[in-house]
Amino acid sequence: MTVTLADVAARAQVSPATVSRVLNGNYPVAASTRERVLRAVDELDYVLNGPASALAAATSDLVGILVNDIADPFFGIMASAIQAEICGPGGRAGGERLAVVCNTGGSPERELTYLTLLQRQRAAAVVLTGGAVEYAPHAAAVAAKLRKLTEAGTRVVLCGRPPAPGTDAVALTFDNRGGARRLTEHLLGLGHRRLGYIAGPEERTTTRHRLEGHRAALRAAGVEDDPRWTVHGRYDRQSGHEATLELLRRDPSLTAVVAANDSVALGACAALRESGLRIPEDVSVAGFDDLPFSVDAVPSLTTVRLPLAEAGARAGRIAMGRAEAPPGGVASVQGELMVRGSSGVPRSVGT
Amino acid sequence: MTVTLADVAARAQVSPATVSRVLNGNYPVAASTRERVLRAVDELDYVLNGPASALAAATSDLVGILVNDIADPFFGIMASAIQAEICGPGGRAGGERLAVVCNTGGSPERELTYLTLLQRQRAAAVVLTGGAVEYAPHAAAVAAKLRKLTEAGTRVVLCGRPPAPGTDAVALTFDNRGGARRLTEHLLGLGHRRLGYIAGPEERTTTRHRLEGHRAALRAAGVEDDPRWTVHGRYDRQSGHEATLELLRRDPSLTAVVAANDSVALGACAALRESGLRIPEDVSVAGFDDLPFSVDAVPSLTTVRLPLAEAGARAGRIAMGRAEAPPGGVASVQGELMVRGSSGVPRSVGT
DNA sequence: ACGAGTTCAGCAAGCGCTTTCTACTGCCGA
DNA sequence: TCGGCAGTAGAAAGCGCTTGCTGAACTCGT
Numbered sequence: 001m002t003v004t005l006a007d008v009a010a011r012a013q014v015s016p017a018t019v020s021r022v023l024n025g026n027y028p029v030a031a032s033t034r035e036r037v038l039r040a041v042d043e044l045d046y047v048l049n050g051p052a053s054a055l056a057a058a059t060s061d062l063v064g065i066l067v068n069d070i071a072d073p074f075f076g077i078m079a080s081a082i083q084a085e086i087c088g089p090g091g092r093a094g095g096e097r098l099a100v101v102c103n104t105g106g107s108p109e110r111e112l113t114y115l116t117l118l119q120r121q122r123a124a125a126v127v128l129t130g131g132a133v134e135y136a137p138h139a140a141a142v143a144a145k146l147r148k149l150t151e152a153g154t155r156v157v158l159c160g161r162p163p164a165p166g167t168d169a170v171a172l173t174f175d176n177r178g179g180a181r182r183l184t185e186h187l188l189g190l191g192h193r194r195l196g197y198i199a200g201p202e203e204r205t206t207t208r209h210r211l212e213g214h215r216a217a218l219r220a221a222g223v224e225d226d227p228r229w230t231v232h233g234r235y236d237r238q239s240g241h242e243a244t245l246e247l248l249r250r251d252p253s254l255t256a257v258v259a260a261n262d263s264v265a266l267g268a269c270a271a272l273r274e275s276g277l278r279i280p281e282d283v284s285v286a287g288f289d290d291l292p293f294s295v296d297a298v299p300s301l302t303t304v305r306l307p308l309a310e311a312g313a314r315a316g317r318i319a320m321g322r323a324e325a326p327p328g329g330v331a332s333v334q335g336e337l338m339v340r341g342s343s344g345v346p347r348s349v350g351t
Numbered sequence: 352m353t354v355t356l357a358d359v360a361a362r363a364q365v366s367p368a369t370v371s372r373v374l375n376g377n378y379p380v381a382a383s384t385r386e387r388v389l390r391a392v393d394e395l396d397y398v399l400n401g402p403a404s405a406l407a408a409a410t411s412d413l414v415g416i417l418v419n420d421i422a423d424p425f426f427g428i429m430a431s432a433i434q435a436e437i438c439g440p441g442g443r444a445g446g447e448r449l450a451v452v453c454n455t456g457g458s459p460e461r462e463l464t465y466l467t468l469l470q471r472q473r474a475a476a477v478v479l480t481g482g483a484v485e486y487a488p489h490a491a492a493v494a495a496k497l498r499k500l501t502e503a504g505t506r507v508v509l510c511g512r513p514p515a516p517g518t519d520a521v522a523l524t525f526d527n528r529g530g531a532r533r534l535t536e537h538l539l540g541l542g543h544r545r546l547g548y549i550a551g552p553e554e555r556t557t558t559r560h561r562l563e564g565h566r567a568a569l570r571a572a573g574v575e576d577d578p579r580w581t582v583h584g585r586y587d588r589q590s591g592h593e594a595t596l597e598l599l600r601r602d603p604s605l606t607a608v609v610a611a612n613d614s615v616a617l618g619a620c621a622a623l624r625e626s627g628l629r630i631p632e633d634v635s636v637a638g639f640d641d642l643p644f645s646v647d648a649v650p651s652l653t654t655v656r657l658p659l660a661e662a663g664a665r666a667g668r669i670a671m672g673r674a675e676a677p678p679g680g681v682a683s684v685q686g687e688l689m690v691r692g693s694s695g696v697p698r699s700v701g702t
Numbered sequence: 703a704c705g706a707g708t709t710c711a712g713c714a715a716g717c718g719c720t721t722t723c724t725a726c727t728g729c730c731g732a
Numbered sequence: 733t734c735g736g737c738a739g740t741a742g743a744a745a746g747c748g749c750t751t752g753c754t755g756a757a758c759t760c761g762t
Contacts, residue, residue, distance in 0.1 A: 002503065004748060015712045020750055027751085030710060045499075050471040051405035052748035055717050060402060062472075070434070070452065071427040080422040083454045087461070098468045100451025101421065103434045110438070117412075117449045120401040148396075152353065237643060266647045273649075292588060296617045298624075298649035355718060366742045371720060378721090381740060403718035406747050 003046045012040035023048060054122060059153070061097045063319060064118040066111060068130045070103040072235065073291050074261065078129050078159060078312040085316025086125075097124065097320075106201075108138040115145045118154070125155040125319035128169075129312075131206030132161055143167050159315035160308070162205050163330050170318055170325040172311050172333055176206055176288075179304035179335030180213025183286050184258060186302070186337060188221045190345050192256040192284060195223075196247040197230045198240055198268060200260040207232070207260060210288060214258060226251070235260060240267025248275055255283060255346035262287035262294045265301055269342070280344030290338055299341030306335045354397045363391035374399065405473060410504070412448045414670060415469040417462060419481045421454040423586065424642050425612065429480050429510060429663040436667025437476075448475065448671075457552070459489040466496045469505070476506040476670040479520075480663075482557030483512055494518050510666035511659070513556050514681050521669055521676040523662050523684055527557055527639075530655040530686030531564025534637050535609060537653070537688060539572045541696050543607040543635060546574075547598040548581045549591055549619060551611040558583070558611060561639060565609060577602070586611060591618025599626055606634060606697035613638035613645045613654055620648065620693070631695030641689055650692030657686045 009016040014033060021027040022037040029037075040046075054060035063086050067075035079101045086099040102118075104110040111133075118126055126149060132139065146156050146167040156169040163171040187195060197214055200207035211230070218225045228250045233239030240259055244267065247254060257272070259265035265287030269279055277283050279299055287294055290305035311333050317323035360367040365384060372378040373388040380388075391397075405411040414437050418426035430452045437450040453469075455461040462484075469477050477500060483490065497507050497518040507520040514522040538546060548565055551558035562581070569576045579601045584590030591610055595618065598605060608623070610616035616638030620630055628634050630650055638645055641656035662684050668674035 005750095006748080016749075017713080017751075018711060021711090024750080028710060033711080047467060047470050047499075049406070049473070049748055050468075051402040051411060051473060052717095053750075054402035055400070055406050055719085055747090056749040056751085058717065058750090061468075064451075069431070070421070071424060071431040073422060073424055073427065076422040076424065076427045080420070080454055080456075083421070084456070087464075096464055096468060098451070098453070098465075098472065100415075100449070100453065102449070102451065103431055105431075105435070113438075113447055114449075116398060117401075117447060119398050121413075121449065122400070122402060148398075237647060263643075266644060270647050292614075293617060293644050296588060296621050297647075356720095357718080367719080368721080368743080369741060372741090375720080379740065384741080400718050403747090404720075406749085407718075407720040409720090409747070 003044045004049070005046075008037065008040045008044055008046050011044060012037045058122070060122045060124060062118070062121050062123045063097050063099045064114065064123050064126045065099060065101040066104055066114055066126065066128045067101055068104055068106045069235075070101060072263070073293075074289055074308065075129060077291075077308040078315075081309040081312030082127050082129075082159065082316040082319070085313045085322075086320055106133075108133050108135065108142075112138075112141055112145060115142070115149070119145070119149055119152065122152065123149075123154050125157065127157045127159055127315050127319050128161055129159045129315075130161060131200075131204040132164075134203050134205055134208065139164075155319050155321065157315045157319045159311055160306070160333075162209075168329065171330045172315050172318075172326070173330065174206075174306055174311070175332045175334050176209035177213040177216070179288065179306070179337070180210040180258075181217045182213075182335075182337045183288070183302075183304050184214045184217035185221070186339060187256050187258065187284060187286060187343060188217060188223060190284065190343060192346050193223055194251065194254045194256070195229065196244075196251070196254045196257045198243040198247070198257065198259045198264050199230060199232045200235045200264075202232050210260060229254065233260075233264070235264060237263045237267035237270070240264030241271045242267075244268040244271035245275070248272075256286070256343070257283060258286045259288065261289050262291045262301060262303055265303070265342075266293075266297060269297065279342050282347065284343040284346065286343055288335075295340070297342070302340045302343035303338050304335040305338050307333060354395045355400070356397075359388065359391045359395055359397050362395060363388045409473070411473045411475060413469070413472050413474045414448050414450045415465065415474050415477045416450060416452040417455055417465055417477065417479045418452055419455055419457045420586075421452060423614070424644075425640055425659065426480060428642075428659040429666075432660040432663030433478050433480075433510065433667040433670070436664045436673075437671055457484075459484050459486065459493075463489075463492055463496060466493070466500070470496070470500055470503065473503065474500075474505050476508065478508045478510055478666050478670050479512055480510045480666075481512060482551075482555040483515075485554050485556055485559065490515075506670050506672065508666045508670045510662055511657070511684075513560075519680065522681045523666050523669075523677070524681065525557075525657055525662070526683045526685050527560035528564035528567070530639065530657070530688070531561040531609075532568045533564075533686075533688045534639070534653075534655050535565045535568035536572070537690060538607050538609065538635060538637060538694060539568060539574060541635065541694060543697050544574055545602065545605045546580065546607045546609055547595075547602070547605045549594040549598070549608065549610045549615050550581060550583045551586045551615075553583050561611060580605065584611075584615065586615060588614045588618035588621070591615030592622045593618075595619040595622035596626070599623075607637070607694070608634060609637045610639065612640050613642045613652060616652055616654070616693075617644075617648060630693055633698065635694040635697070637694055639686075646691070648693070653691045653694035654689050655686040656689050658684060
């Protein structure tokens with residue numbers, strides 16, 4: 001039925017061992033023999049049995065990429081960069097790795113399930129992207145899994161995610177706190193004193209860090225931080241829309257809205273506009289991440305650019321062992337403040 | 352070192368066969384025995400060896416999802432829906448399937464490489480999404496691969512992709528032609544007579560079909576279709592930006608720009624605005640797909656909504672054998688015209 | 703011209719699991 | 733009381749590949 005190594009060997013008049021060695025290319029095989037084998041492979045249209053070879057070699061060429069939401073370009077861009085780095089630039093067939101992205105949907109259980117599945121597949125490496133959930137039991141379970149994976153020889157890299165204490169996982173962490181702080185400082189510098197903040201889901205590290213940066217900036221400037229000016233929601237536009245209406249209801253005198261990310265900011269813009277407010281004349285808006293569509297928003301969005309593709313590429317290289325891990329296993333990746341049209345001097349100051 | 356089935360068997364005082372049967376649950380095992388085994392599994396923290404079981408059982412729980420560009424929400428949304436359907440709603444651990452998305456980057460070679468890799472892994476199913484490349488030799492190679500996969504028992508589903516002749520692959524095809532036609536008809540109905548068209552890459556089926564729909568509408572209305580009014584580019588905003596400037600240079604009197612998709616349309620809007628043109632007063636703009644950000648554009652984008660999530664979910668269900676394939680193995684999925692703020696009556700007519 | 707060193711191919715022992723076939727234990731009906 | 737039949741567990745034969753080890757055929761240095 002299916003062609004096996006033995007069939008190829010028979011056709012090429014060599015032993016199965018030789019065929020295997022030709023295919024893996026890590027053992028001296030005479031050129032003439034090699035060619036004969038390759039021809040046989042070609043003629044029979046042979047495809048290696050992955051599970052069998054993974055079993056025998058006790059390794060696999062699978063690399064897992066875990067993302068919270070594959071439909072969100074934030075993750076898409078990182079995943080794309082990671083995958084490109086793992087599979088190599090060309091479309092080369094030999095020695096390829098299967099980089100697979102697994103969508104956890106932000107669910108802790110799914111995250112663990114995927115980790116188990118990857119462990120089961122004896123994955124060569126695993127890259128976890130995006131913020132982690134801070135629920136302690138879950139964090140512990142994940143850490144335990146990561147430790148197991150590392151023990152089993154799987155390389156583990158965290159990209160855009162805080163370090164996992166108690167594991168050997170390499171972490172490329174986004175400086176969400178610093179970026180958020182600089183962003184809010186920018187708004188404060190323009191004269192804003194009543195800033196609404198639309199945060200992400202409560203239990204995410206990303207949410208907490210960005211919020212902390214925001215508050216740190218307020219505190220440093222001695223500006224009031226009314227708890228009613230902070231609303232939590234999801235990381236999508238609809239959430240931004242709803243949260244903005246809520247903020248407006250709580251305090252119509254806000255002069256700026258800082259959003260957890262660009263999608264949320266876009267939703268916020270829509271809500272403000274529907275409420276008859278101009279951006280930035282009446283209310284300034286700021287996002288985070290600088291996704292591709294943010295520069296095209298009207299007005300273009302003031303935000304913090306995160307080097308998603310670069311970080312992803314680096315994570316991919318580390319996962320493949322093609323780049324050094326940063327000293328201490330942890331590197332902080334900075335965001336860059338992008339001042340654009342959606343932020344301006346508040347009315348009260350401007351006039 | 353690593354815990355194996357035999358270790359569990361020893362601990363539970365049963366044979367490896369029994370442990371296997373408990374884990375797979377397809378053979379009667381006495382309740383008391385089962386419980387003893389499960390306890391042992393738990394105590395030893397045993398994780399099944401995927402490759403070994405795939406080898407022995409000659410099947411695997413891997414499902415591949417091929418996408419052209421994971422960073423593009425168009426694919427992200429479909430992939431998300433497919434994956435959700437495949438992995439089931441909960442984060443359940445038992446009997447899970449590993450749904451993996453593979454990013455071809457639009458490269459035919461990569462597409463084939465991934466198909467081979469999935470074949471190598473003896474994937475349970477494969478879903479190919481998005482437009483296909485029309486280069487005949489490549490199409491033939493893909494068709495051959497798909498045939499091989501089907502023969503090997505892998506279920507193959509095409510989602511948002513035209514049928515692959517000569518294969519048994521089930522196809523859920525987007526009616527790009529019809530959608531594009533209705534979109535252009537809408538613009539014609541508003542009075543537009545000089546319409547620029549920004550097409551995608553030449554060799555894609557999606558590109559061709561949308562363009563054909565556009566032209567069919569023009570022809571039916573007896574409207575001129577100057578070849579200089581069509582520009583090809585990539586499916587991203589930058590391409591839309593460049594192409595729009597090019598169109599404007601070729602003929603500044605255009606009153607509408609139809610883009611290959613929403614991202615391109617956004618780039619077009621930016622270019623028009625930079626050129627001092629108002630939307631839709633001076634030039635109307637239309638996109639395609641209705642991605643989440645399109646409704647938030649300013650003005651909101653007139654476009655054709657494609658039920659990406661629904662189609663993905665259906666494709667996922669078919670791939671899992673949880674839904675019937677459509678009669679004939681092919682279904683056409685309709686797009687819905689979304690008339691919004693970016694399209695309006697052209698000046699010449701309005702005044 | 704002969705032993706040492708080098709190359710290259712084959713043998714065979716697994717890798718960890720699934721599954722068929724066999725075997726044992728009760729328990730029922732006759 | 734005995735044949736037979738559920739019900740349940742075990743023995744063992746692979747699944748298709750990799751790789752350590754063995755050994756044959758050469759190449760050389762002396």
